[in-house]
Amino acid sequence: MDIRLKRAYDPASPSDGYRVLIDRLWPRGVSKQQAKLDEWEKELAPSTELRQWFGHEPDRFAEFRRRYISELRRQRSRLAELRRRAREGTLTLVYSAHDSEHNDAVVLAEVLRRGLPKSAARR
DSSP states (O other): OOEEEEETTSOOOGGGOEEEEOOSSOOTTOOHHHHOOSEEOGGGSOOHHHHHHHTTOGGGHHHHHHHHHHHHGGGHHHHHHHHHHHHHSOEEEEEOOSOSSSSHHHHHHHHHHHOSOSGGGOO
16 A cells, blocks of 8 residues: 655645545645645544644644544545555645644554554544
8 A cells, every 4th residue: 555645735746646635624825736636535634623622732642643543433434445545556645734743644644554443442
């Protein structure tokens, strides 16, 4: 499975394969033509409440990751579709966060590669 992450502000490339914006909000200052997206999966983005609580604070990332995975459990069919795309060719998750290590795309890519963790299923 070839899953890549790329900021919405970086130029699109043919090597990106299938490009999916995974943010709930459109990246500021990026035109649809520049974005060159194949899909916009708003429903896979963290809820507005979770996004605002996280505020891109690295110290909150572990808890953000746990809560976001919990939200993703309700999106199994969408996750399955993205997994299928990644098996067929390159899938690039496009995001707008500045921090490339502490964002929703990192968590989503992990879930797509490994599946939903079993330990968090029992809460």
